[in-house]
Amino acid sequence: MRAPGKFVIVSQYYAPDPSTTATYMTAIANGLGTVSDVLVIAGTPNSASVAQAESGRPVVVEIITRTPERDALARRAIAMVLLTLKMFFATFKHVTKDDVVLCVTSPFTLPYAVVLAAKLRRASAALVIYDLYPEALIMAGFVQPTSLVARLIRFANGILFGALDAIITIGRDVEALLLTYKSVGDRRKIKFIPNWALLPIGYREPAIGNSFRSGFGDKIVVGLSGNLGFTHCPSTVYEAARLLKAETNIHFFLSGWGTGWKQLTELYAMAPLSNVTLIDPVSESELEQFLSAADVWIIPYRRNVVGVSVPSRAYNLLAVGRPIIVTSEANSEAALMLKEDDIGWVVRPEDALDLSQAIRSAASHRAETLAKGRRAVLAARRYTHDRAIASYRQLMSDLMYNRS
Numbered sequence: 001m002r003a004p005g006k007f008v009i010v011s012q013y014y015a016p017d018p019s020t021t022a023t024y025m026t027a028i029a030n031g032l033g034t035v036s037d038v039l040v041i042a043g044t045p046n047s048a049s050v051a052q053a054e055s056g057r058p059v060v061v062e063i064i065t066r067t068p069e070r071d072a073l074a075r076r077a078i079a080m081v082l083l084t085l086k087m088f089f090a091t092f093k094h095v096t097k098d099d100v101v102l103c104v105t106s107p108f109t110l111p112y113a114v115v116l117a118a119k120l121r122r123a124s125a126a127l128v129i130y131d132l133y134p135e136a137l138i139m140a141g142f143v144q145p146t147s148l149v150a151r152l153i154r155f156a157n158g159i160l161f162g163a164l165d166a167i168i169t170i171g172r173d174v175e176a177l178l179l180t181y182k183s184v185g186d187r188r189k190i191k192f193i194p195n196w197a198l199l200p201i202g203y204r205e206p207a208i209g210n211s212f213r214s215g216f217g218d219k220i221v222v223g224l225s226g227n228l229g230f231t232h233c234p235s236t237v238y239e240a241a242r243l244l245k246a247e248t249n250i251h252f253f254l255s256g257w258g259t260g261w262k263q264l265t266e267l268y269a270m271a272p273l274s275n276v277t278l279i280d281p282v283s284e285s286e287l288e289q290f291l292s293a294a295d296v297w298i299i300p301y302r303r304n305v306v307g308v309s310v311p312s313r314a315y316n317l318l319a320v321g322r323p324i325i326v327t328s329e330a331n332s333e334a335a336l337m338l339k340e341d342d343i344g345w346v347v348r349p350e351d352a353l354d355l356s357q358a359i360r361s362a363a364s365h366r367a368e369t370l371a372k373g374r375r376a377v378l379a380a381r382r383y384t385h386d387r388a389i390a391s392y393r394q395l396m397s398d399l400m401y402n403r404s
Contacts, residue, residue, distance in 0.1 A: 004400065004401075005036075005100065005123075007029075007032045007036050007102065007396055007400075008041065008094065008100070008118075009032070009038065009041070009102050010091055010101060010102070010103045010104075010110065010114045011040070011041075011042055011103070012042070012065075012087075013025060013043070013044055014026055014029075014040060014060065015044070015047060016046055016050050020312050024312070028388075028392050030058065031385075031389030031392060032058075032392060032393060033058050034393070035393050036396070037059075039061065040061065041063065041090045042063065043062075043086075045062070045064075046062075047060050049062075061090055063086045063087060065079065066079055080109055081109065084109040084112075087113055087114055088113035088117050091113075091114050091117035091118060095118055095123045097121055097122040097123055098400075099124070100123065100124045100396050101115070102125075103125070103126070104127070104130055105129050105130050105131055105132070111127050111160055112160055115127070115160055115164060116163075119163055124165045125163065125164055125165055126165060126168060126395065126396070128170070129169050129170070129174055129178075131231075131308065132174060132178075133153050133157075134150040135177065135304070135307060136231060136309060137149075139230075139304045139308055140231060142230070157181060158181050158182070158183045159183070161178065161181050161183045162181075164189070165399050166190075166191055166395055167189055167191070168191050168192075168193050169191070169192050170195050171194070171307070171332075171333030172192055173306045173331060173336070174190075174307045175187065177306075177307040191391070191395055193388055193392060194383055195312045196384050196385045197315040197316050197384065197385075198316055199288050199291070199316045199319045199320060200288075201377060201380045201381055202319070202377065203320075203377045204292035204321055205292075206221070206292065206294070211289065211293075212253070213293045218249075220249060220251075220295045220296070220362060220369070221253060221294045221295050221296075222251070222252045222294060222297075222298060222362075223254070223255075223291075223296070223298070224252070224253075225256055225281075225290070225313070226256055226313045228259065228260025229260065231305065231308060232260045232302065233300050233302045233349065233350050234254075234264050235263060236350050236352050237298055237300050237352075237355070238267045240353075240359060241275055242271075242273060243356040244359060244360065245274065245275050247275075247360065249363055250359060251276075252275060252276045252277070253276075253277040253278075253279050253294065254277070254278055254279065255278070255279040255281055255290075264278070288320065291320045291322065292322075294322060295322070295362070295369060296322060296324070296344075297322050297323075297324050298325045298327070298355070299313065299326045300326075300327045300355075301332070302350060303349045304329070305332050305334075306328070306332045307332075311326070314326075314337065317376070318343065318377065318383070319377070319380045321373040321376050323343055323362070323372035325344055325345045325355065326345075326346055327347050327351070327354075327355060330346055337379070341375055341376070341378070342372065343373075343375050344376075
């Protein structure tokens with residue numbers, strides 16, 4: 001039976017953008033295309049032309065936008081507002097009452113506009129929460145918990161969550177925060193659909209022959225990589241490296257981008273450490289070899305990460321068979337992942353001493369560290385593309401066919 005309407009995906013980031021959000025949203029759109037017509041409203045340059053060139057892809061409506069440099073906060077805020085307005089009008093134009101709209105929290109203003117447009121068209125609406133606001137802004141130090149901005153966002157959230165037909169979380173720790181909003185009502189509205197590994201799942205030996213390990217010999221290599229944003233505290237890693245500089249069997253290689261990477265490069269310039277190597281971000285074709293080069297990886301969060309941000313990068317680390325050290329509270333999604341399968345260490349956030357002790361333990365007990373990595377591969381099999389896409393298909397189809 002032909003679906004009565006279509007699925008509409010609204011996201012700033014979409015292929016050919018290389019970001020993680022774009023990768024996941026593109027995969028979701030393609031996966032939903034097997035059960036219904038799909039229209040994507042995207043803010044990524046060339047997204048429409050790329051989709052048109054590849055047969056079988058969803059139709060893409062490209063919203064022209066400009067993104068200023070990351071440090072130009074005022075201009076980025078203006079650009080975010082303009083994009084949100086354009087997305088509102090595009091959604092209102094292309095959505096009908098028989099459609100189901102799926103939006104993502106990037107930028108954080110987007111859901112309010114998209115869900116409003118969907119409801120004006122009497123369409124169903126679902127939201128994927130990648131980052132929860134105002135909590136993410138509070139954790140980053142941009143706003144205070146009781147500030148006017150925080151109160152306004154929470155007020156807007158109350159209206160938004162009440163209007164949604166489904167709220168998709170990619171971390172289990174988000175549910176408790178969502179349930180503080182009376183408008184959420186029944187917790188059955190909240191659906192947990194985790195992201196997945198983007199690399200083939202299988203254990204990779206930490207071989208000395210790996211080109212990224214060149215010069216490190218048989219030392220235990222501790223890695224840091226990915227987007228180091230406002231929710232991360234990479235300086236904790238650098239301080240841990242300083243505390244371990246006398247441990248000749250441990251070496252750090254650090255890579256990444258974002259505000260945290262700038263902070264790391266400044267720290268290294270002011271006080272270089274012989275046990276630290278800085279590496280430029282690698283290409284996608286090199287990612288598997290790069291992640292396989294370290295014996296253990298660190299995800300360094302700031303305090304109060306619970307329910308705010310989920311480490312999608314962790315799935316690739318599990319896929320190649322590497323244990324993880326996460327700095328966060330014990331009830332964060334990252335911590336829950338590591339503890340339930342004994343595939344890493346959870347240490348206090350922003351505590352370099354605690355982090356250094358976990359690294360020293362990983363180095364001192366190499367056999368157990370390797371065992372954690374092998375268990376990580378087994379855990380990664382719970383986080384696959386096929387499982388996630390099947391859940392999205394089921395949810396979106398339910399919203400389309402079971403309208404009240």
